[in-house]
Amino acid sequence: MIPELGHGALIFALIVALVQALLPSYGLIRGDRRAIASATSAAHAQFALVLLSYLCLSWAFYANDFSVAYVAQNSHSELPLMYRLAAVWGAHEGSLMLWMLMLSGWTLAVARYHHRLPADVAAIVLATLGAVSTAFMLFILFTSNPFERLFPAAVEGRDLNPLLQDPGLVFHPPMLYLGYVGFSVAFAFAIAALVTGRLDTAWARWTRPWTTAAWLCLTIGITLGSWWAYHELGWGGWWFWDPVENASFMPWLVGTALIHSLAVTEKRGLFKSWTVLLAILAFALSLLGTFLVRSGVLVSVHAFASDPARGVFILGFMTLLIGSALLLYAWRAPKLATDAPMRMYSREGFLLLNNVFLTAAAAAVFIGTLYPLFADALNAGKVSVGPPYFNAVFAPLTLPLAFLVGLAAVVPWKRGDWRESLRRLRGIAVAAVVVGALLPWAVYDRASLGACLGTGLAVWAMLGAVHEIWRRARSGHGISSITPAIWGMSLAHVGLGVFVLGVTIVSSYSLERDVRLGPGEETELSGYRFRFDGVVESQGPNYVADTGTIRISRNDREIAVLHPEKRLYRVQRNVMTDADVDHSPIRDLYASLGEPLTDDPSGEWALRLYYKPMMRLVWGGASLMAIGGLLAIADRRYRTVSAAQRKAVAALAGARA
Amino acid sequence: MTRMGLSAAMIAGLWMGAMTSAWALEPEQQARYQSLVHQLRCLVCQNQSIAESNADLANDLREQVRTQIEAGRSDQEILDYMSDRYGDFVLYKPPLERKTIVLWVGPFLILLLAAFIAWRSGRRTAKSEPSAPDQERLRRLLERENP
Amino acid sequence: MRYLIPIALVIVLVGFLAVGLKLDPRKVPSPLVGKPMPAFSLPSLDGSRTIDDAALRGRPLLINYWASWCRPCLEEHPLMMQLAARSDVNIVGINYKDSRADAQRWLARHGNPFGEIAQDVEGAAGLDWGVYGVPETFVIDAGGSIVYKQIGPMTVHDWQTEVAPRLGVRP
Numbered sequence: 001m002i003p004e005l006g007h008g009a010l011i012f013a014l015i016v017a018l019v020q021a022l023l024p025s026y027g028l029i030r031g032d033r034r035a036i037a038s039a040t041s042a043a044h045a046q047f048a049l050v051l052l053s054y055l056c057l058s059w060a061f062y063a064n065d066f067s068v069a070y071v072a073q074n075s076h077s078e079l080p081l082m083y084r085l086a087a088v089w090g091a092h093e094g095s096l097m098l099w100m101l102m103l104s105g106w107t108l109a110v111a112r113y114h115h116r117l118p119a120d121v122a123a124i125v126l127a128t129l130g131a132v133s134t135a136f137m138l139f140i141l142f143t144s145n146p147f148e149r150l151f152p153a154a155v156e157g158r159d160l161n162p163l164l165q166d167p168g169l170v171f172h173p174p175m176l177y178l179g180y181v182g183f184s185v186a187f188a189f190a191i192a193a194l195v196t197g198r199l200d201t202a203w204a205r206w207t208r209p210w211t212t213a214a215w216l217c218l219t220i221g222i223t224l225g226s227w228w229a230y231h232e233l234g235w236g237g238w239w240f241w242d243p244v245e246n247a248s249f250m251p252w253l254v255g256t257a258l259i260h261s262l263a264v265t266e267k268r269g270l271f272k273s274w275t276v277l278l279a280i281l282a283f284a285l286s287l288l289g290t291f292l293v294r295s296g297v298l299v300s301v302h303a304f305a306s307d308p309a310r311g312v313f314i315l316g317f318m319t320l321l322i323g324s325a326l327l328l329y330a331w332r333a334p335k336l337a338t339d340a341p342m343r344m345y346s347r348e349g350f351l352l353l354n355n356v357f358l359t360a361a362a363a364a365v366f367i368g369t370l371y372p373l374f375a376d377a378l379n380a381g382k383v384s385v386g387p388p389y390f391n392a393v394f395a396p397l398t399l400p401l402a403f404l405v406g407l408a409a410v411v412p413w414k415r416g417d418w419r420e421s422l423r424r425l426r427g428i429a430v431a432a433v434v435v436g437a438l439l440p441w442a443v444y445d446r447a448s449l450g451a452c453l454g455t456g457l458a459v460w461a462m463l464g465a466v467h468e469i470w471r472r473a474r475s476g477h478g479i480s481s482i483t484p485a486i487w488g489m490s491l492a493h494v495g496l497g498v499f500v501l502g503v504t505i506v507s508s509y510s511l512e513r514d515v516r517l518g519p520g521e522e523t524e525l526s527g528y529r530f531r532f533d534g535v536v537e538s539q540g541p542n543y544v545a546d547t548g549t550i551r552i553s554r555n556d557r558e559i560a561v562l563h564p565e566k567r568l569y570r571v572q573r574n575v576m577t578d579a580d581v582d583h584s585p586i587r588d589l590y591a592s593l594g595e596p597l598t599d600d601p602s603g604e605w606a607l608r609l610y611y612k613p614m615m616r617l618v619w620g621g622a623s624l625m626a627i628g629g630l631l632a633i634a635d636r637r638y639r640t641v642s643a644a645q646r647k648a649v650a651a652l653a654g655a656r657a
Numbered sequence: 658m659t660r661m662g663l664s665a666a667m668i669a670g671l672w673m674g675a676m677t678s679a680w681a682l683e684p685e686q687q688a689r690y691q692s693l694v695h696q697l698r699c700l701v702c703q704n705q706s707i708a709e710s711n712a713d714l715a716n717d718l719r720e721q722v723r724t725q726i727e728a729g730r731s732d733q734e735i736l737d738y739m740s741d742r743y744g745d746f747v748l749y750k751p752p753l754e755r756k757t758i759v760l761w762v763g764p765f766l767i768l769l770l771a772a773f774i775a776w777r778s779g780r781r782t783a784k785s786e787p788s789a790p791d792q793e794r795l796r797r798l799l800e801r802e803n804p
Numbered sequence: 805m806r807y808l809i810p811i812a813l814v815i816v817l818v819g820f821l822a823v824g825l826k827l828d829p830r831k832v833p834s835p836l837v838g839k840p841m842p843a844f845s846l847p848s849l850d851g852s853r854t855i856d857d858a859a860l861r862g863r864p865l866l867i868n869y870w871a872s873w874c875r876p877c878l879e880e881h882p883l884m885m886q887l888a889a890r891s892d893v894n895i896v897g898i899n900y901k902d903s904r905a906d907a908q909r910w911l912a913r914h915g916n917p918f919g920e921i922a923q924d925v926e927g928a929a930g931l932d933w934g935v936y937g938v939p940e941t942f943v944i945d946a947g948g949s950i951v952y953k954q955i956g957p958m959t960v961h962d963w964q965t966e967v968a969p970r971l972g973v974r975p
Contacts (some may be wrong), residue, residue, distance in 0.1 A: 008719050235709055242704055274778075277810060284814070297824040299704045308825045315825070319818050326811035333807050342779045349779060356771040363771075364764030370820070371751075371760045377823040380756045381745070382832055386706070388750030393764050514687070700832055700936040713901065714936050717927050742934040744835040 003068050006056025007147040013049035013104070014137040016042050020107075020130030024123035039126035043104075043111035046133060050104040054097050057146055058088050067153030070094060070146040076159035076571050078542040086170045087160045089177075092294055092304040096136065098173060099290075102181040103133055108187055110210070117206060121192045128188035135317040143310050148451040159542070159571035168228025176221030176248060180286040182214025186258060187283035190276045191325060194332040199276065204266035207279070209633040211262060213465060214429035215255045216629030222248055231579060234592050236512065236610045238618065241390040244302035246369040247289030253362040254282040257355040264348045267413060270340060271352070273333040278355075280325045285362075287318045297373055297385055332376040345416045350408035354401060361397040368393065396451075402457040402500050405493045406432075406464025410471075417634075428467060432460035442612070445511045454504025462497035465490045492628025499621025505614035512611075516597055518604040526611040528589060530554045535593070535601050543567040545578075546601055550591045552582060562591045564607075588615040686726050693722050693732060697739055698749050706749055834934050834953040841867070841942070841950050842932040846922035849899055849907060855922040861948035864971050865894040866941055868918070869930060871902045872910035874938040879959035881914055887963070888917035892973045899920040900930050900938050943970045 020042035027035025061084045066072040074090045089098040107129045114122040133353050140146075189207040193199040225245070230238040240247065258278040265275045285310075291297075295311025342348055368385045375383040408426045436456020440447035469490050473479040517524045519534035533549040546566040552559055560582035567576045579592040594606035694708035699715040707715040707722075718739070725735045739747050751757045836842070845856040860867075868884065870877045887893045897918035899907045902925065911921075924930055933942070934953075941954040951970045954962055964975035 233709075237709075240704075271778075273807075280810075291821070293819075295825060297821065297827070297829060298827045311825045311909040312822075315821055322814055323811060323818075326814055330805075330807040330811055344776070344779050352775045352779060353772070356768065356775050359771050360764060360768035363767040367760060367763045367767075371757075372829060373827070374820055375756065376827050376829065377820050383751050383757060383760070384746045384749060385751055385760065386698065386704075386749035388696060389760070391759070392750075397764060397768060512691070596868060644904075713927075717931060721931065741835060742932060743936065744832060744934070746832045 002056045002059050003065070003147040003149065006053040006060075006436065007145070009049045009053040009056065010137060010141060010147075011047050012101075013100075014134060014141060015051060016046045016049060017130045017133035017137060020046060021127050021134055022130075024127045024130075028123055033119070036123045039123050039130070040111040040114050042130065043126055046130075047108040050100050054088075054101045057094065057097055058085055061088055062086060063159070063477055066155065066157050067149055067151075068146075069148045069150040072150055072154035072157045072527065074160050075157040076542065077156060078570070079157075079160055079165070083160055083165050084289070087164070089166050089173050090160050090169070092307075092310075092465040093140070093144045095173065095304070096140050096144055096179075097146055097290070098137055098177050099181060100133070100140065101131070102174075102177045103136065103184060105195065106182055106185055107133065107213075111122060111195055120196060121189075121198075121203075121206075124192035124195050125185070125188040128191045129184060132184050132187075132321065135321060139310075139313055139317065143307075157571075159569065162567070162569040162572060162574050162576045163232065165569075166228060166232050168224060168232065172224040172228055174221075175217055176226055177215050178250070179218025179221050179255075180289065181214075182210065182217055183255060183279075183282045183286050183611045185210040185214065186255075186279040187288070187325070187460075190279035191328065193272075193276055194325075194328045195335070197332060197335050198267070199272045201266055201269060204262050204275070208259070208262045208266065211255065211258055211279070212629050212633045215252070215259055216626045216633075218248065218252050218255060219622060219626040219629065223619055223626070227619055233577070235592065235608065236510070236579075237363060238615075241365075241368070241387045242302060243298040243300040243369050246365045246390075247285075247292045250365050250369075251282050251285040252363050253358050253365070253628075254278055254285055257358040257362075258282050260351045260354055260358075264351050268340065268342075268348050269338050270342060270348055272336040272338055273329075275356070276329060276333060276336065280322065280329060284318075284322045287322065289313075291315060291318055292369075298369070299372075300455075306647045311327050319439050343415055345411070345418055346430075347408055347411050347413045347416065349416075350404055350411055354404050354408065357397060357401050357404070360452060362393060364393045364397055365390070375549050399453070399457055399500075401639075403496065405496060406460040407465075409464045409468040409493070423649065424467075424471075425464070428463040430457055430462060431463060432456045435459045440505075440508070444505075446633060448508055451504055451508040454508075456501055458497045458501035458504060460497075461500065462494050465493035465497065468493075482527075484631045488628040488631030488633075488635070490628070491631060492625045495621045495626075497621070497625025498617050498624055501618025502614045502619075502621055506612055506618060509613050510610065513609045514594075514606065515609065516604055516606050517603065523609070525609050527554060528559075530591070530609055532605070532607060535596070535605060535626040538565075540567065542571065543576075545571045546593065546596075548591075548593050548605065548607075550607070552589055560589065562589070564591045564593045566593045566595075583616060585616055586614060588612040589635075689732060690723060690726055693726075693735055694719055696736065696749050697722070698747050700743060700747060831955050834950070835949050836934055836973065839950060840948050841944055844922075844924075844928070844929040844932065846898070846920065846924055846929055849897075849921040849923050853903070855896075855920055857948065860896060862946060863894060864943070864945050865896055865919075866967070866971070867896050867898060867944060869898050869900045869924075869933070869935050869938050870940045871900045871938050872906040873902065876957040877939045880939055880959070881917070883958055883960060883963060884917040885915050886932065888919075890973075893971065894919050896927065898932060899923045900935065901927050924953070929972060941967070943967055945970075 009292060020039055021040070023035050024039040025031070027038070059065075060068045060071045061075050062081070063079045064071070064084075067076075070091070070093050074094070075084055076089045087094070089095045107126065110122075110129065114126070114240055117125070186207055189203065193203055222245075225248070228240045229240070230236070245571070258275065259592050261271050261275040261278055264271045291311065291314045293300070293302065294307070296308055297311065297312060337375065342352075368390050371385050374382050406428065407421065407425065410421050433456055436454075436459060437447075438453045439455050440451040444451075469482060469486070472482050472486065511526050513523065513525050516648070517523060517532035519532060522529050522531040523532070529552065531551045531553070533551060535546045535548045538547045548562075548564050550562040550564065552562065561574065562580035562582060564580040566577040567578060568574070571575065577592055579590055582589040583590075588610070590610035590612060592608045594608060597604040597606055691708070697707045697718060698704045699707045699710040699712055699718075701712045701714050702710040705715075707718045721738075722735055725738065730738075736748060745752060751760060753761055769782050814967060841857055841860075843857050846856055847853075847854050866887075884895060888895055895918050897920070899921055901924070903925075907921075907923070922929075927935075933940075937956070939957055941958055942950050943952040943954070945951050952966060958967065968975040
């Protein structure tokens, strides 16, 4: 019964979404105020129905209802509860339900904010979101129904892919989807700007917090994914330039450009058509990501079961949504163009340059990811594009960003003076060069140009961001005048510097060693002694494991004990590696079991050991960026709406109508 | 094949397959070995290098790499050996040739293009801003002090 | 009309993606097409003699890499049996990474379409031929050069459109 209830709820949700898309649009054309206002009620109803549907699916997992085909394929009665509930989004159909839950959630959030927007803008935003919801629900109901029954019901499920049976699964996809889907709000606001022909400071102010919120969720989602892969996959890698990873990274890069472009539009009323275009592009890349993961056009570790038929459907509605948006753009964007004069040596000039690099970086990832498809489609043969390409191309396009971050912090709006900038940054520049040149030598005894350059730029970015705070604190109004938005911005930029430092050091100074050790034998890596204490068999809830013990000591003092495992999951008969890591702020020590070298598991084993310096800075930096984003949206100017502001907004809307 | 699109073979392959033979090499040979196995694609897996996969074929290819390093072949000779048999697709790093020119040069072209477009946008002379007085009013009402 | 550029680019992209939906990104074409077949010298499956490439030159034939543990090989097997029954088609099998007993049992159970069978236990010959999965079928011309590689099980359609014309026989 419950699956049918879920199915029915989804069908009703589709109808509501269609109403949400059409009725306000009709209302706007006819000037019917009630039709316009129906958008918010529809948004509430849609969320309630989608939530109900999602909960019904979750219940099926909770109750081990193997008469539902999707549950039978992705769950098992021995699966721990946490993973049973997370398994809802473990495969294609359920992940779309998660997408819908997020989309209706964001729609609800916007609907609750609607009184701060002019009625027509709110209506268009909600109608656009309704259209996107309609497209996705049609897709689910027609091609990817998670509620399909299995006759006869399976006695037992096929179990969740063991790779996914890790805490990372519980958090990574929801955060990722929150981000992905959140860009639909920026998209909807862009459509509203194009339709109404009004794109002004107010519009930028409304759009910014939504975009920043989506961006920070995506930042966290990507970071979690990387962290998860690091722990789960067993060979110390944390980013693989896999097509699906790239599919989430491209919207992030464009989203970052969008945030910066919105800042300029809000402050100076410039870059209007660019901002709109970036908003459409960010969401388009989210949709493209959805397509790439599910259609089978690219080969990826992450891909859901590929089904070209589904691919056709997604491609179809993606073309419809984005095509309509871009046609609207071609028609209406010329009216938005402001042409206040802009000097290149100004904050807005540097933000423009910043966006140039971010867009080029996104283009690089895009070209690299899709090139195999382009080449194959043009009959130019099979081309393989992997990490060596991305690493080579991406670094030169993004390191300049670290430089710009530090520089732009001291360049004022409208008009800057390079001599003044030089004066202010002299100290920081010297510090960055000195630390960049010396730190690698001092800490790691050897240095490469890349390591010095990366370190120097990272220090420059961090100091530049801190300098901004210091400068404002010292100016007339003191530290209390610094708004959360400024704190957020500086923290995010510091985070960028930290991230660059982490990546530079880890890439330059990681050490790995494959060794063969018997119980009691030791080896040395980078000043740490690793002693292998053999392997014992242990039992997990749904697996059998060989658990190894490795004792790490330094200077004859034991500092850590690691327990890497080799797990055999009973149902799918897969062997999984679970590495173990000793973390510290300045280095990770990482151990993985390979295989027993004799038939006796208590004998010698092949092991892989890693020394990864500054690994935590990679995720620490990304986390700082996300926290910075959180601070930025917490700024009061987005939250309090005074009576005067409300009147002004209403008056403006009235004057335009 | 499971419906997840991760074949059972690949999942089983997520050991550190490279370890099966690498420990037998001298340190600088190990370094070459590691570098080479990260540059070769596993053809049966979904987007992994042979270093990361423990599919049978990946095992075989790794053994080949190890044997050839021990036999004194150069890195380029080993890579050529692989691409002679499996085509350029087995090389993770696409070679620079006519058909990959767009791939390698593209991003930098786009960078230059974007920079050019940006520079031109910035240079356009002022036109009158639409609804400037209204915008001013709204801006003053909505904005707090702007440091 | 620069505002039309984004939509134009999207249309081009969608075109590529649409074409991409029909392609299989997992299929890797062989660089050996057009080249003489790689040399090999393998024991026959029954162990009685050695089969090498030189002996196989002189007539067009199909070389089929197969294994008893390979499920898709069963899919193409009925077609293989049909082709084997024809006098104008010769199929040489190379048993890949398999045990003799398993291979012989498989043939006894399902039928033997092969004129001759070589045994590549270690996969060494497979490496030289660029084999990365089974089944794979190579079309060899009379001069001993590879003219086509069939990746995966051969369907009737593949036989009719790609293989038969290259063998010079009617489909």
